[in-house]
């Protein structure tokens with residue numbers, strides 16, 4: 028089977044890590060019976076500066092018509108409000124209805140602060156909340172006042188919670204398969220702030236609980252809890268090993284996943300996938316990192332893992348598992364790491380090392 | 389001078405820590421020439437269950453007419469949406485126009501994760517943002533959809549940033565006075581998400597920068613930076629010692645202060661003050677902790693520090709300094725700590741120990 032993958036490097040180090048993503052796909056063992064073809068696509072602040080459009084129609088149309096999945100690098104945000112500019116990744120998530128942003132965070136090794144392994148995934152709603160970007164500004168005697176809409180729908184809340192339940196059920200299955208005797212099955216934590224926002228966050232909460240109450244999740248051994256978002260951040264920092272699958276509205280998910288990334292010390296390790304029905308875009312969680320762009324030292328791990336995550340959601344779990352294992356091998360070995368991880372390796376050296384390990388499953 | 393202080397224990401451990409706050413005030417050395425009188429006031433979920441009202445008018449009126457300041461314990465939130473119930477502390481902040489929520493976070497001792505001392509303060513806007521609580525729900529063919537308004541005004545953003553500048557200027561003065569040779573003056577970090585919300589968070593950003601550009605802050609040595617809220621949380625966890633004064637809209641401030649509290653391991657240590665012009669309510673950052681309520685083991689430190697913080701904002705800096713020093717003495721000594729801190733002491737024993745140390749300045 029041939030999968031066609033759109034490549035959208037974006038800005039800054041996006042241009043260094045997306046080629047790494049392509050290389051790992053091309054290097055997958057032929058025994059998997061998978062082939063890939065690629066199409067280069069434009070988006071980002073550089074694209075905006077050149078063409079006046081941050082997300083060209085051609086990019087959206089090509090993804091919709093030709094592609095099975097895509098990889099997105101990173102975008103730079105202008106530091107001051109720039110007329111006509113609006114984040115292309117936020118737009119892409121909505122235009123392709125990629126309603127889930129899945130961000131797994133795993134510790135490399137025990138640390139003094141976190142002796143127990145961290146292995147959690149945030150499942151972030153990706154289409155609504157304050158990200159509907161409906162804002163207005165009006166004048167008052169005390170100066171301008173601005174308002175934004177936070178929108179939460181039953182439909183989006185139900186489908187994101189269902190996705191969280193499915194991810195949890197899969198994790199429970201894997202754990203039972205491993206028979207690691209931990210007795211740990213799977214836990215979904217629903218986060219919200221319904222004590223302050225009983226209607227919007229209250230709706231997210233009730234729709235999530237309803238979706239997660241499905242018998243198939245119970246049968247799979249999925250437990251469900253809830254946590255107010257401020258306490259959630261507090262507890263996440265104090266006992267991250269407790270958490271497993273965390274489902275959240277868009278903005279809280281954005282904040283939770285960056286906080287979780289900090290617990291494993293580098294955003295350079297954390298992948299994400301923007302997932303819709305039958306389509307997925309892999310996207311490293313880090314930004315465009317203008318300070319190191321062009322030096323060839325950006326960490327490709329987040330992108331390589333994002334490639335695997337994309338493959339997971341395109342039902343290529345075997346190929347995904349090979350990439351995860353090769354990346355884990357590189358990290359466990361600890362000899363070829365980029366500077367953000369305390370090493371001295373270049374991006375390319377890390378990619379070579381991971382590719383060398385791709386048969387390790 | 390006599391200061392009249394409203395005492396609002398609220399729910400759960402609020403009933404254990406507010407009496408501790410009263411005791412430290414009564415125990416202040418008479419050489420300060422300060423007297424206190426107290427008035428007991430009701431608010432909270434228990435009050436709501438008894439009377440149908442979470443924040444009785446009498447409480448608001450008494451605070452407005454008779455009091456110089458107040459102490460607020462904690463409130464329990466109902467776990468399901470409860471008709472007619474709305475958080476009394478959120479209402480109180482707005483009714484008394486306590487526009488700033490000031491939350492200092494200080495580490496007790498260096499830890500392996502954080503060898504450098506953490507000493508930062510979040511200055512949270514306390515009256516608007518999503519806390520205006522303007523929500524509505526409507527039906528659609530796909531089920532109910534709910535919306536909430538996030539409101540950001542020039543006026544509120546300007547005054548909270550000005551307050552942050554004043555707090556930073558004071559910190560710079562204290563540091564210069566200490567002459568600790570660190571060369572560190574003071575830094576205000578403005579947090580927002582203007583890359584997604586250019587109007588609302590963009591307004592917070594521009595009004596904050598304008599307010600902080602005042603010459604008096606420059607003269608005091610206050611530096612100003614900005615950080616997008618997701619990166620802010622990431623950096624806060626990775627290098628909290630870098631941060632000094634963080635100013636944020638209401639919701640981000642809520643999340644930042646809980647995250648910062650986690651870095652010093654216990655919410656039981658973190659005080660806050662809700663501050664308006666000429667009025668302040670001290671409030672420990674922790675919740676009502678129903679799991680330990682009634683056992684007499686709740687940590688009074690957050691409340692004792694909240695008393696000091698309230699006194700600071702009532703221009704009683706000398707009295708405040710005595711309480712801070714006595715609390716720091718108790719913590720440095722480390723012998724009488726409550727269970728959340730790994731100790732075995734009861735609330736009362738900690739209070740006695742702090743009171744014993746009140747002459748240590």
Ligand SMILES: CC(C)[C@H](C(=O)O)[C@@H](O)C(=O)O
Pocket residue numbers: 114117281583584618
């Ligand atoms: C760049 C920004 C618009 C984006 C977001 O807020 O979603 C980023 O922070 C992310 O998490 O992917």
Ligand SMILES: CC(C)[C@H](C(=O)O)[C@@H](O)C(=O)O
Pocket residue numbers: 222223257475478642
């Ligand atoms: C209890 C809740 C309404 C409150 C808030 O969100 O402000 C609390 O979390 C706080 O930080 O004081």
